[in-house]
Amino acid sequence: MRKYKKDEHGRLPHHWLAEKTQTHTLELASVGVWSICLNDEALTTRDNKGETSIDIARRSGACAEIIGLLSNTPEEARSLGCMGMNRLYAVGLLEE
Numbered sequence: 001m002r003k004y005k006k007d008e009h010g011r012l013p014h015h016w017l018a019e020k021t022q023t024h025t026l027e028l029a030s031v032g033v034w035s036i037c038l039n040d041e042a043l044t045t046r047d048n049k050g051e052t053s054i055d056i057a058r059r060s061g062a063c064a065e066i067i068g069l070l071s072n073t074p075e076e077a078r079s080l081g082c083m084g085m086n087r088l089y090a091v092g093l094l095e096e
Contacts, residue, residue, distance in 0.1 A: 010048035018057035018070055029090035032069050037082040040074040065089050 017032050036043060046052055051059075054070040062070075069089045077085065 006045075006047075010046070018053040018062055018066065019060045026090050029065050029069065030086060032066060033082060033085040033090055036069070036072070036077050036085065040077040043070065043072060043074050043077065 017028070017035065042053070044052060047056075054067070056062075057067045057070050066089075069085065072080070072085075080088070
C-alpha cells in the first residue's frame with residue numbers, strides 16, 4: 001500500500017479533496033476513490049489541527065458524494081473495493 005507524504009499543514013491528498021470539492025464531478029469523485037484505494041488508512045489520518053478528511057469535508061460544505069466517500073472507514077473501503085466505491089461515488093464515469 002502506498003503512503004503519501006504530508007504537507008507543511010500535516011495534510012494528505014484526502015484532506016485537500018475534502019476542502020475543495022463543493023461541487024461534485026465524476027472526475028473528482030474518481031480521484032477520491034482511487035486515492036483511498038492507494039491509502040485507505042488516510043481516511044483516519046489527522047492533520048496538524050487534529051482534523052480528519054471527513055471533518056474538513058463537513059466543515060467546508062463538500063458535496064454529498066465526497067462526504068459519503070470520506071465517511072467510510074478504512075475497513076469499509078477495503079470491503080467495497082475500488083470498483084465498488086467507484087460505482088457508489090463516481091457513478092457514470094465507468095460507462096463513458
